[in-house]
Amino acid sequence: MKRMLIAAGLAFVMASGAAGAAEIKPAVVFDMGGKFDKSFNEGIYNGLEKFRKETGIAYREFEVTNETQREQALRRMAQRGSDPVIAVGFAQAPALEKVAREFPDTRFTIIDMVVDLPNVQSVVFKEHEGSFLVGVAAAMASKTGKVGFVGGMDIPLIRKFACGYEQGVLYANPDAEIFQNMTGTTPSAWNNPTKGGELARSQFDRGADVVYAAAGGTGIGVYQAAKDSGKLAIGVDSNQNYLHPGTMLTSMTKRVDVAAYNTFKTALDGTWKPGIQVLGLAEDGVGWALDEHNRDLVSAAMKAKVEQARTDIIAGKIKVHDYMADNTCNY
Amino acid sequence: MEEAFLLSVLTLDATLRVATPLVLASLAGLFAERSGIVDIGLEGKMLGSAFAAAAVAAVSGSAWLGLVAGIGVSIALALLHGFACITHRGNHVVSGVAINILTAGLTVMVGIAWFSRGGQTPALPDGARFTAIVWPGAQALAGIPVFGTLYKELLSGHNILVYVAFLAVPLTWWVVYRTRFGLRLRAVGEHPEAVDSAGISVAGLRYRAMICCGVLCGIAGAYLSTAQNAGFGRDMTAGQGYIALAALIFGKWRPVPAMLACLLFGFLDAIAARLQGVELPMIGAIPVQFIQALPYVLTVVLLAGFIGKAVAPRAIGEPYVKER
Numbered sequence: 298m299k300r301m302l303i304a305a306g307l308a309f310v311m312a313s314g315a316a317g318a319a320e321i322k323p324a325v326v327f328d329m330g331g332k333f334d335k336s337f338n339e340g341i342y343n344g345l346e347k348f349r350k351e352t353g354i355a356y357r358e359f360e361v362t363n364e365t366q367r368e369q370a371l372r373r374m375a376q377r378g379s380d381p382v383i384a385v386g387f388a389q390a391p392a393l394e395k396v397a398r399e400f401p402d403t404r405f406t407i408i409d410m411v412v413d414l415p416n417v418q419s420v421v422f423k424e425h426e427g428s429f430l431v432g433v434a435a436a437m438a439s440k441t442g443k444v445g446f447v448g449g450m451d452i453p454l455i456r457k458f459a460c461g462y463e464q465g466v467l468y469a470n471p472d473a474e475i476f477q478n479m480t481g482t483t484p485s486a487w488n489n490p491t492k493g494g495e496l497a498r499s500q501f502d503r504g505a506d507v508v509y510a511a512a513g514g515t516g517i518g519v520y521q522a523a524k525d526s527g528k529l530a531i532g533v534d535s536n537q538n539y540l541h542p543g544t545m546l547t548s549m550t551k552r553v554d555v556a557a558y559n560t561f562k563t564a565l566d567g568t569w570k571p572g573i574q575v576l577g578l579a580e581d582g583v584g585w586a587l588d589e590h591n592r593d594l595v596s597a598a599m600k601a602k603v604e605q606a607r608t609d610i611i612a613g614k615i616k617v618h619d620y621m622a623d624n625t626c627n628y
Numbered sequence: 629m630e631e632a633f634l635l636s637v638l639t640l641d642a643t644l645r646v647a648t649p650l651v652l653a654s655l656a657g658l659f660a661e662r663s664g665i666v667d668i669g670l671e672g673k674m675l676g677s678a679f680a681a682a683a684v685a686a687v688s689g690s691a692w693l694g695l696v697a698g699i700g701v702s703i704a705l706a707l708l709h710g711f712a713c714i715t716h717r718g719n720h721v722v723s724g725v726a727i728n729i730l731t732a733g734l735t736v737m738v739g740i741a742w743f744s745r746g747g748q749t750p751a752l753p754d755g756a757r758f759t760a761i762v763w764p765g766a767q768a769l770a771g772i773p774v775f776g777t778l779y780k781e782l783l784s785g786h787n788i789l790v791y792v793a794f795l796a797v798p799l800t801w802w803v804v805y806r807t808r809f810g811l812r813l814r815a816v817g818e819h820p821e822a823v824d825s826a827g828i829s830v831a832g833l834r835y836r837a838m839i840c841c842g843v844l845c846g847i848a849g850a851y852l853s854t855a856q857n858a859g860f861g862r863d864m865t866a867g868q869g870y871i872a873l874a875a876l877i878f879g880k881w882r883p884v885p886a887m888l889a890c891l892l893f894g895f896l897d898a899i900a901a902r903l904q905g906v907e908l909p910m911i912g913a914i915p916v917q918f919i920q921a922l923p924y925v926l927t928v929v930l931l932a933g934f935i936g937k938a939v940a941p942r943a944i945g946e947p948y949v950k951e952r
């Protein structure tokens with residue numbers, strides 16, 4: 298009898314424990330680049346995997362492969378009782394706006410865009426600040442005084458990267474020349490490494506010797522082209538230095554992994570709040586990557602200059618113009 | 629002046645790189661279409677081959693084994709298309725589109741199952757790719773004005789598949805216009821009854837044409853994933869199969885004009901990359917959207933105004949029925 302009671306008690310404890318762990322049913326909808334784009338989506342994926350390993354809570358996921366799927370995917374997640382749901386990428390904003398109204402009790406987090414609804418948390422980054430830093434590094438690493446930028450889809454967000462980069466390059470070398478290319482005007486521009494490689498080569502032909510890619514999966518082609526031509530490349534979003542040690546100068550890191558991890562974590566703790574979060578250099582939301590793969594490429598002077606720029610931006614001594622504030626790059 | 633010359637040579641160099649898969653695929657289409665088979669499945673065959681080549685190269689570490697695998701997959705798909713269109717007299721367009729959809733899904737699915745990287749194959753090291761071949765004396769001759777630059781930048785320094793593609797053009801011309809097989813190939817696309825009454829198997833000829841098509845498409849796919857890039861990515865052909873088909877029609881189903889059309893498309897692509905963001909005198913910066921639409925606008929203008937009517941092989945798309 299006693300043993301049965303203990304067993305029953307144990308079973309009760311275990312059941313309640315399990316119920317506690319299953320309090321949230323998180324879900325994520327990745328965007329067109331796919332979760333193995335080695336960049337933006339993969340950063341989110343890494344953050345979520347960290348959460349899953351720590352808590353043992355599995356999450357539902359969906360990779361959008363064409364534009365019409367976004368709304369369906371978000372709605373299906375909400376219908377199946379997932380909460381919170383992460384919408385990855387600026388392009389999901391219109392879809393999320395509809396779905397979030399339909400499911401006011403579901404908590405949504407969108408990364409890279411603002412959706413102003415009472416049940417939506419928007420996480421955006423000051424990419425221009427991080428891009429400024431890698432711009433400084435690019436200008437200092439360039440021997441020709443010419444650097445390149447390859448963007449993905451031609452949207453204000455990517456222009457924001459380009460504009461910050463430009464300012465950083467000119468800050469370190471006022472005479473520098475910058476070539477800019479956008480891969481395309483449709484979402485397929487996030488996943489076209491062949492085109493990315495050709496664009497990078499076209500910039501190398503014109504004399505550029507450092508190229509910064511903010512282009513999701515397209516960047517893979519850019520970094521490969523840099524390696525094949527013996528030039529330097531700068532990664533984006535995730536730390537991509539490991540892809541080609543020796544030709545990856547650095548990466549502009551955008552801590553989407555932290556943002557994604559925090560969404561699930563705060564939802565689990567009950568501290569999740571709707572509203573807008575803006576993460577910049579001061580919040581360590583963006584930065585530049587220095588690790589064992591690129592240590593030899595970064596000189597002491599370069600490191601000092603970049604770190605100086607970083608402190609100055611945080612202190613407000615350098616103002617980096619945000620392209621999206623007025624949709625121009627005049628500063 | 630010298631710099632401008634170097635830049636234009638480098639643009640032509642990029643043209644060759646970009647045009648290579650188009651040239652191979654449009655020659656592949658030429659074999660199929662000249663035999664009377666509509667081949668809208670060039671895209672799918674390239675994609676299938678690109679995946680197989682990258683996967684085998686990643687596993688074996690040999691680009692050549694990858695190439696063989698790519699060609700194998702491409703031939704298999706071409707024969708599947710043939711089986712549907714020749715043996716079962718199915719609709720050529722439907723079968724071709726089916727192949728495109730099939731490979732778009734299958735490559736990613738097999739890729740996920742095999743490598744667990746969302747359909748990508750692992751990045752290939754240099755040993756498992758076709759890398760640039762520097763011609764003898766390229767550095768030594770580089771000092772000679774004009775010729776040296778042309779030799780070093782334009783002729784030397786491509787991977788072997790680029791040379792294969794451009795050698796395939798005269799070879800195709802020779803096969804199609806100067807051999808018995810070529811004569812029969814053209815005849816079977818124009819008038820299969822005549823070929824049949826001469827005692828030659830229409831089906832047999834068309835299957836052989838599909839094998840030629842498969843080989844060339846296979847090389848094009850392998851070029852994409854193991855030479856131009858270093859690994860396979862989802863939908864990496866990005867519509868190049870359709871552009872190759874357009875180039876074939878543009879070139880009126882003849883090898884050299886088709887190659888020139890491919891070079892034109894490649895050149896416009898290369899120019900587009902270089903014109904972006906450049907301030908032109910009098911005009912100012914050109915919008916990205918316009919630059920990217922330029923190749924297509926030019927195609928329409930050229931097709932409508934300068935090239936004249938493109939007449940397809942007469943029996944194209946019609947299944948051959950021996951007895952009615």
